[in-house]
Amino acid sequence: MLNKLRLWKNQNNSSILRDKIEEIKKSPIPEHVAIIMDGNGRWAKKRALPRIAGHHEGMKVVRKTTMLANDLGIKTLTLYAFSTENWKRPKNEVDYIMKLPEEFLGTFLPELIENNVQVKMMGYKNQLPEHTLRAIEKAMKETKNNDGLVLNFALNYGSRAEIVDAVKQVLNDCQNGKLKESELTEQIFSSYLMTAEFPDPDLLIRTSGEIRLSNFMLWQLAYSEFWFTDVLWPDFSEEHLLEAVEVYQKRQRRFGGI
Ligand code: FPP
Secondary structure: OOOHHHHHHHHHOHHHHHHHHHHOOOOOOEEEEEEOOHHHHHHHOOOOHHHHHHHHHHHHHHHHHHHHHHOOOOOOOEEEEEOOHHHOOHHHHOOOOOOOOHHHHHHHHEEEEEEEEEEEEEEEEEHHHHHHHHHHHHHHHOOOOOOOOEEEEEEOOOHHHHHHHHHHHHHHHHOOOOOHHHHOOHHHHHHHOOOOOOOOOOOEEEOOOOOOOOOOOOOOOOEEEEEEEOOOOHHHHHHHHHHHHHHHHHHOOOOOOO
């Protein structure tokens, strides 16, 4: 496994990049990084290509970002790949995005396994096409014993729906006696969310110059550090991720204190 990682590094990282990675690893690394991967459509438009070409290029960036995140020692990388609102897009675009997990995992799953990456997904599974879900569930099964980076795809995910569903489950558990109203704390509430098993993100990255959350992890991002860049997702490189982590390392997190 280590040899593979070295090979990947040799092929993809210049020595400057490698030095930078080692330098950054001397300071605390964010445990959980969440990314709103935005700008695929504009990237394609700028090149007079169909929007789906931007999504395809964006998929390649998912691979590069995952490998670097793993190398840096980030524990969880959550990627916003499709929101509960994205169904409003033209059918051909939705169909294409729903094929990307198969293509991505069909191509890169062996590499993810070799690098000890664990694949997970959060979102509403029952509306996903069967082929999409099958590809993800296969990858989840085959990587479940890995203990390196968790690559968590947010697919058909929407934070408001997630919160409303959590409230419904809390009410249900109060009614059936599993939970007392007086016992409900922020921590307990978090355990009803799709992210129950993860710590809150330390760092949120959004590409493409849009400065909004777009219904992404509204509860979980309460104290996260935000890093926005004008770079379109298909142009997002290793250098950009390193820059985001470096900026994060210079921030003072106070969690409401002084
Ligand atoms: C937002 O850009 C992007 C998406 C809705 C899709 C993101 C998907 C990927 C990056 C590929 C995912 C890969 C896997 C393996 C699931 P946009 O289309 O809204 O861009 P625009 O704002 O420029 O139009």
